[in-house]
Amino acid sequence: MPPTAELAPIAAASTTYAPSQNIAELKESATIAVANRARSLRAAGREVIDLGAGEPDFDTPAFIRNAAHKAIDAGATHYTATEGILPLRQAIAAEATAIAGRGATAGGDPIQAADVVVSNGSKQSLFNACFVLFGPGDEVLIPTPSWTSYYEMVALARATAVPVWGDRERDLKVTAASLAAAATPRTRGILLNSPSNPTGAVYGRSELAEIVALAEERGWWIISDEIYARITYDTPATSVLELASSRDRLILVNGVAKAYAMTGWRIGWAIAPRTVSAAMTAFQSHTTSNPAAVSQHAAVAALTDVAAADASIAEMVREFRARRDAATALLDAAGVRYVRPDGAFYLYIDVGGDGGAFATRLLDTQGVAVVPGAAFLTPEWVRVSYAAPREQVLEGVRRLAAAL
Numbered sequence: 001m002p003p004t005a006e007l008a009p010i011a012a013a014s015t016t017y018a019p020s021q022n023i024a025e026l027k028e029s030a031t032i033a034v035a036n037r038a039r040s041l042r043a044a045g046r047e048v049i050d051l052g053a054g055e056p057d058f059d060t061p062a063f064i065r066n067a068a069h070k071a072i073d074a075g076a077t078h079y080t081a082t083e084g085i086l087p088l089r090q091a092i093a094a095e096a097t098a099i100a101g102r103g104a105t106a107g108g109d110p111i112q113a114a115d116v117v118v119s120n121g122s123k124q125s126l127f128n129a130c131f132v133l134f135g136p137g138d139e140v141l142i143p144t145p146s147w148t149s150y151y152e153m154v155a156l157a158r159a160t161a162v163p164v165w166g167d168r169e170r171d172l173k174v175t176a177a178s179l180a181a182a183a184t185p186r187t188r189g190i191l192l193n194s195p196s197n198p199t200g201a202v203y204g205r206s207e208l209a210e211i212v213a214l215a216e217e218r219g220w221w222i223i224s225d226e227i228y229a230r231i232t233y234d235t236p237a238t239s240v241l242e243l244a245s246s247r248d249r250l251i252l253v254n255g256v257a258k259a260y261a262m263t264g265w266r267i268g269w270a271i272a273p274r275t276v277s278a279a280m281t282a283f284q285s286h287t288t289s290n291p292a293a294v295s296q297h298a299a300v301a302a303l304t305d306v307a308a309a310d311a312s313i314a315e316m317v318r319e320f321r322a323r324r325d326a327a328t329a330l331l332d333a334a335g336v337r338y339v340r341p342d343g344a345f346y347l348y349i350d351v352g353g354d355g356g357a358f359a360t361r362l363l364d365t366q367g368v369a370v371v372p373g374a375a376f377l378t379p380e381w382v383r384v385s386y387a388a389p390r391e392q393v394l395e396g397v398r399r400l401a402a403a404l
């Protein structure tokens with residue numbers, strides 16, 4: 001793959017097609033592009049170690065699959081309410097209320113099912129939130145590096161994504177002070193993500209509390225993407241729900257994809273103030289309607305059979321931790337610089353030069369797929385996903401360290 005091809009706008013005019021203004025600057029998702037490239041190389045007979053995709057390599061736990069079989073047989077094959085089935089929204093609301101309850105402020109009243117909108121993956125929830133909250137003239141702060149799609153989603157809403165670069169000394173995390181310095185009178189919101197994709201860094205409670213306090217003081221919308229919340233290694237991740245003094249300007253996004261190994265089921269959700277959840281539902285009613293009925297029933301099982309879910313999450317996290325420890329030991333031995341991940345399943349590696357060229361060379365000569373850091377607006381880095389079988393992760397990291 002050419003190093004910057006995935007970052008060039010995709011819109012190419014032809015004699016019959018002039019790209020609309022909406023997508024004039026749109027870039028293809030680099031994370032998806034790397035996964036597709038690895039897949040097509042494999043189909044062509046090449047051996048590829050795919051450390052690109054951020055997708056757990058585990059099967060969806062049996063108790064969830066069984067619930068889905070039962071739901072199909074019981075007729076869950078029709079449309080549902082646009083915002084999702086009530087038992088799922090109730091389970092999401094109950095779980096979020098319990099999380100909010102861990103905090104000193106507790107963010108006000110219990111979360112209700114009516115605050116919840118279920119979508120086709122947390123990606124759609126994030127897009128819906130950006131689209132209904134922001135528009136032309138609005139600026140949205142994005143701690144950087146961040147997941148590639150945040151920048152595009154804000155741009156698709158015709159607002160301006162404002163990257164705020166984190167410090168190397170702080171695992172590439174931002175501070176309330178650096179965010180305040182990047183703010184202008186047009187700042188309308190901030191997109192938070194802890195544990196972070198692509199670094200695996202986890203914001204400490206006081207770091208996050210300072211950021212939440214700043215956003216509340218300035219009246220910014222907080223969109224907090226907590227999709228990796230259950231995948232942490234040292235200390236549990238703090239949720240913004242635990243810190244917010246009110247939920248009036250808070251959109252909490254989560255889903256079942258990562259913690260429950262349910263990427264293909266496409267179930268995510270947003271918890272929002274009632275007016276915003278109504279707007280997101282109306283928007284979704286014109287775009288995708290409800291997420292798949294059977295997937296929603298599977299997600300109910302994931303959230304309500306707590307003992308089975310906790311056991312399978314613990315097992316997956318144990319394996320991710322073992323991979324992280326073994327991979328970082330290899331990187332340490334080779335003197336490679338990286339962010340030591342406390343959560344998620346990514347290693348963010350400083351290649352000290354053009355990460356895109358490095359990723360291309362690594363794939364072409366070593367058969368190892370990683371995501372160039374330019375996708376996360378930090379071009380001197382590459383992202384390695386260790387959500388792949390352990391021996392592949394270690395072989396891939398060995399080849400990467402040797403190539404460096």
Ligand code: GLU
Pocket residue numbers: 029031032052053054055123147149197
């Ligand atoms: N979030 C995952 C990643 O960063 C999945 C792919 C995507 O949707 O970007 O790799």
